Amino acid sequence: MSLYQKIRQQGREFSQRTLDRHLRLGVTGLSGSGKTAFITSLVHQLTHGDQPAHLPFFAVVREKRYLGGQVNQQQVLSVPRFPIEQNLQYLQQKPPTWPPSTRGWSQLSLTLRYKPAAGLRAKLQSRSELALNIVDYPGEWLLDLPLLNMDYQQWCEFSWRLFRQPHRQAIAKDFEQHLLTLNQQDGTELSLQNTTDNYKVLLQQFHDTPGAYLNQPGRLLVPGELAGAPMLQLFPLLPEQASANTVLAKKLAQHYKSYCKNVIEPFYQQHFVSLDRQIILVDCLTVLNSGYAAIQELQQALQLILKSFHYGPSSLLARLFKPKISKVLFAASKSDHATPEQHKALSLLLQQLLYQPLKLSHYQAAVTEVMAIAAIRASTSGYVQVEGLAQPCIRGKTLQQKNVTYFPGEVPATIPSADFFTQHKFEFLALEPIQWAEHQPLPHVRMDHVLQFMLGDKLE
Ligand SMILES: Nc1nc2c(ncn2[C@@H]2O[C@H](COP(=O)(O)OP(=O)(O)OP(=O)(O)O)[C@@H](O)[C@H]2O)c(=O)[nH]1
Ligand SMILES: [Mg+2]
Structure with a gap:
């Protein structure tokens, strides 16, 4: 403009x-x-x-x-x-x-x-x-907005606390292993890009895992016009690696700062402030x-x-x-x-x-x-007769193009306990739009x- x-x-x-x-x-x-x-x-x-x-x-x-x-x-x-x-x-x-x-x-x-x-x-x-x-x-x-309130070290701590949650732990194992074998004094373009590519795969796996919402940085998943920008060579080192004074830790902290300043901050100013x-x-x-x-x-x-x-x-x-x-x-x-x-x-x-x-x-x-x-x-919603009683139901088409009429189940008015989920499974189906x-x-x-x-x- x-x-x-x-x-x-x-x-x-x-x-x-x-x-x-x-x-x-x-x-x-x-x-x-x-x-x-x-x-x-x-x-x-x-x-x-x-x-x-x-x-x-x-x-x-x-x-x-x-x-x-x-x-x-x-x-x-x-x-x-x-x-x-x-x-x-x-x-x-x-x-x-x-x-x-x-x-x-x-x-x-x-x-x-x-x-x-x-x-x-x-x-x-x-x-x-x-x-x-x-x-x-x-x-x-x-999900990049919260990064503005953290520095690189804090982000690494935050990320690895998250990656150790039960629904993420197994998925993050390979990447953790990769970081443990990584030469911490190697800040070359090739090495950074290689580990970023690995991290991108991990983020995509998280993204495809139901319930794993917090995937940062967002531009690694959806780069927009930033594809290939050096500051997108960014991944969270293990917290003890991030706090060490190594070439890699310093380089990543620089990229993190630059990402916050040049990508998140202007996006926030332009659209959210x-x-x-x-x-x-x-x-x-x-x-x-x-x-x-x-x-x-x-x-x-x-x-x-x-x-x-x-x-x-x-x-x-x-x-x-x-x-x-x-x-x-x-x-x-x-x-x-x-x-x-x-x-x-x-x-x-x-x-x-x-x-x-x-x-x-x-x-x-x-x-x-x-x-x-x-x-x-x-x-569309309506009722079906079940054993002489009117039972509420909805009608729609599943993403597999199957017409269904069903009662999707009760919605709990409060957050159910962890125990409840071990005995009960919710199955609210995704539907295609109506013609x-x-x-x-x-x-x-x-x-x-x-x-x-x-x-x-x-x-x-
Ligand atoms: N049944 C129903 N499904 C909806 C409705 N709105 C969205 N969906 C479903 O949710 C999916 C995601 O909706 P989007 O509007 O693309 O979501 P978004 O927030 O824009 O997602 P991103 O663009 O990935 O950030 C759609 O493809 C639909 O399957 C709705 O009002 N009713
Ligand atoms: Mg959208």
Whole structure:
């Protein structure tokens, strides 16, 4: 982006923010939590969903004041644009499929038009506008944020404590062995690259292990435009190796510092520092499938990530010069994998999972809410008769393209104990999207509640 373009864009945003007509919505979640599906649904609901029956809880639509939303033309052509049209195409295929996992960052800006409800704005204007900015990125990159609060030595200690957890230990054995035989005075390019390649294999194995969420650095898994950059030659030495004054330890500490300064810090500044509102998506059902250790690691990951955000009330001056997140929605995503009467338990489970972070954000005075949602509903719900009794069930298509009608099981309202998991197995199935045509509203669960919580007050 040229300096001139940057200044122009910033100027436009500044004037909209001065008028309080601009909102940056942060969509936060680990890889696979449903960020891309959520943004796709949000944009489609805002640009097509003006039917009160489809979004009954979204006041501006229910009150027939919504005049429509429009995706803005990208002002700066070098900025990657969120591929909304392609994502919708995936959902329209026969059979429909989910948009692929995200490999780089992209953004989209929308203009929402509405009739003000009452007050001064309604007296002065027959229509008003709100600009909405959203960014998508690979979930793996989010896990880099906690690295900003550690130095290389601390990261090595943190990593090896993690790698010694029961669900990771066996997988990390080969890499540990590799490090033990490594010449600690060899800081050559070839040696660094070789061990980095080994570490990359380990990270990929972790990534494919259910419940192993905390895989750092994120750019080793999804390098984006950084593929081949020397600072990506990065891996955690064993803590006793990292604290020794060797050529290798010094070189890796240098790469770590450079990675934090040149990659994580700018990414954080550009996309996370000035958020106004945030939705945190958590896939609680998949983590239940993966067991107790997975739940603990998910909690740890969320707790670490949420420390990176600034929460608090938003005055106009604060919004302009020291932005803070004033509203946070904790959403249990993919709730359509469970039957509707289980959704209450699902949001209670999420609330418990986030106990620490929630306490933190309450403490810092953001308005928070917890709910179970599905950005793009992939099942229909109903009842089947079992021995004369109506049993709730859902219908959908598995990823193996098999039509199924079943009761996926009860969702525990609190985190089950480690013992419970030794006797009980949760099996919430992943489902393919429902066949859908673009002129139809995109099926969802509680996206109208999400929109009302996130945007309702700005569309008054
Ligand atoms: N049933 C159902 N499945 C969903 C929903 N949203 C996401 N999924 C499933 O979750 C998978 C991951 O969703 P994404 O939106 O790609 O997740 P992401 O957070 O963008 O993941 P990364 O791009 O890897 O960071 C999808 O491929 C779907 O299988 C939903 O609302 N309902
Ligand atoms: Mg994605």
